[in-house]
Amino acid sequence: MATDLHRPVSTAVRVEGLSRSFDGRPVIDDLELTVHSGEFVALLGRSGCGKSTLLRVLAGLDRDISGTVLVPKRRGVAFQAPRLMPWKRVWRNVLLGLDGKPGREVAERALEEVGLEQRSGAWPKTLSGGEAQRASLARALVREPDLLLLDEPFGALDALTRLKAQRLVAELWQRRGCAVLLVTHDVDEALLLADRALVMRDGVIAYETPVALDRPRATGDPAFAELRSRLLSELGVDEPAAAA
Template sequence: MHRPEPVIRPEPVIRIEGLTRRFGGPAVLDALDLSVGRGEFVALLGRSGSGKTTLLRTLAGLDDVTEGRVQVPGDVAVVFQESRLLPWKRVWQNVGLGLGARDAKDRAIAALGEVGLDHRVDAWPLTLSGGEAQRAGIARALVREPQFLMLDEPFASLDALTRLKMQAMVGELWQRHRCAVLLVTHDVDEALLLADRAVVLEHGRIRTEVDIDLPRPRRHADAEFNRLRGVLLDALGVEQASH
């Protein structure tokens, strides 16, 4: 009988062991174990209240670890759903904020070039479109060359066409920089287009974990893409139309 070969994961850069978080009621995260390998792209899915935001806040250092163990590298960057740019600073100044180096402007401009915003370097944030603002937010994260990048539903507020363009851009940037990435998303197709692995949380525990071994760039029409979509939608409790 043929047995599938075990998946060999890269050395973990993020380790979560027995992480439990409570806020006066049932555990939001319940003895959670999860790792993200060096250079690995992991998508985190789950319905509202599953624990995704709490996990992200813990990994970002915004919530204390009171039960369990979390190992995160020192160089971490986060991109939120809102770009959170400072309106009184030009775009390049937002991207280079906190670098404190003589070449901060050059590095900021180079990062903006990577996300296709080299023509908006001196613009004010309030003149940017939603997609441009998110590009600037991603440039601000990548200019620090983090080992670990967290993306908190960064495309949720964008229109469908802009979202597709941003997904493609993030995929290209990840392949170029190869930092570990944790993407929090409600979009199953987004997870399948971008990630090496998809994890579905339910009541603070991992319900389903799926390796996405598909060639890139990925196609919605691929039979395996559709099979994995069905697995993830089932795990999320989404009923699928029968054909």
């Protein structure tokens, strides 16, 4: 049975014995996971390994599970697709799903935090891809989350916009101090942002490593390259041999 409870002060997420099957096929199989308060964790794995399913469970969007899941009540989620309602202006999209009747100023504070305050009254169809993703982040942040769940939120962005979005998330995390779980296919992204990187395989967390690198990080750092090589190996990816 799943449990959605307040977590201990030092722990944002605790998962014990989590299992989830689809049509009799286990996608998550007796998984264990702890995320500490204020920790930034990146979750990597091949397509179909269960990463997004785990995130949906933590977000409370999938409850057909067995095991125990302890998460904060205040959670924010941003997906790869911004999922903005085209018939609602940006500020109204930010407030979607909030309890009570918060005013526009509440949305605009969150939009200002992601640098989108000037687009508050715009229609979603007029936003660029990066702006739409920032609006999605504002919708997550307006909930004042203790846990921010990010499901490949930069996957559809071009390379330059993706770098800007990564920096924005790093700044928001440092400012907010909430725990973050980022699902990504990008090893460099995981190492640039996270305190700890996990690899999911066969329905469980098969490997994890701390990312004990000074911030800001550089991909040219030898320690970064060593961690990158190790994670790629755990993901079953062989790096090309260096030229002689």
